[in-house]
Amino acid sequence: MLTVKKVLNSSVVLADKEGSEMIVLGKGIGFSRKKEELIDENDVDKIFIPMNESKNEYILELIDEIPLEFFELTKRIVALAEKKLNTKLNNNIFLTLTDHLHFALDRYRNGINIANRLYWEIKNYYPKEYAVSIQAVEFMNQRFNVSLSQEEAANIAFHLINAQSEDNSTDSLATAKMIGGIVNMVKYSIQTKIDEDSVHYLRFITHVKYFVERFYTGKLMDEEDGSELYKQMWTLYPSAMNIGIKVQDYLSKMYNKTISEEEVAYLGVHINRLMNKST
Structure with missing residues (x-):
């Protein structure tokens, strides 16, 4: 149950749940409500949980300004x-x-x-x-x-x-920019037309997206874990690895962060698939 702390208008109230202040939104939720009155959560459209005092003020301003x-x-x-x-x-x-x-x-x-x-x-x-x-x-x-x-x-x-990120720390603008930079560099380096509807391209894009997410959240793979794969990839697919190194250099120059040999090797795996399926 929620306890009413303040009625903001007929559709919005400030409430308390187990010591945490919340903005509660629902048609008619504030109508005839009194302070300290209990609200059944089943009657609520959505609950907002303010993070801090400044967040509280921001929410209240939004509610006052936006229909x-x-x-x-x-x-x-x-x-x-x-x-x-x-x-x-x-x-x-x-x-x-x-x-x-x-x-x-x-x-x-x-x-x-x-x-x-x-x-x-x-x-x-x-x-x-x-x-x-x-x-x-x-x-x-x-x-x-x-x-x-x-x-x-x-x-x-x-x-x-x-909103899909658990801690909401990865900025979508920066993410999309990095993805675009990596993908464009790989496309340019392959120098042949890539079938963007192919399963290999979709897997490549998926890998890059997860890589960028890990890049920004500090969850990149460690250097020592990929040394053997790194060596094997250079032996089997040197052209793909050369492109992987270009990506590594690009990220180092643009973001001042060097990715591990293991990350380069896994990029090389997907790049090689693209090279074999390009037309």
Whole structure:
């Protein structure tokens, strides 16, 4: 059960659960409520858990500024995303995405267009998140009678990507940029057309995405574990390994971090598959 601490409006109350303050959102949830009254959690649409005092103020400002319909739209998008992506999203998305949707509509109505420089990367490297976001844009267009472009879907996808990280520490913009840099370097180095619909390409993209995630979360493979594979790859597939070394040099120069021989070897495995299946 939740205990009412303050009624903010008919749809929002500040509540307490086991010593933690929460923002509780639900149609009519605040109507005729009194301080210290108990609320059944089954009557609640969504619970927000503030991290600290500054977070509390931020949430209260959002609720005061943004109409409830935007929170409801976010709830609909998150429900769709969790179903399609088969994952639980971080609760913070209810704040960040709601704020974004409100701002996106405001920008549209004022004729302000902000280009997404990583639209192509998001669309191609995160197709599931992008597909959900296309539907989110359709929800927006139908609800507010506007014509937001598909490029806005990439902006929404950023929030879905970030919300899948357990600690929410990996920034989607930086992630997409690194993925794009690695993939483009490999494509350029192979110098032949790659079938981007092939299973080998999809496996390569998946490997790079997980590699970048580990890069940013400090979970890269250790040097000593891959020495034997590294030697074998140089013996069997030197061309693929040369490209792997180019990626290693690129990351060292751009991010001031050297990846291990084991990481290079596994990149080489996927690069070799691409080289053998390119046309």
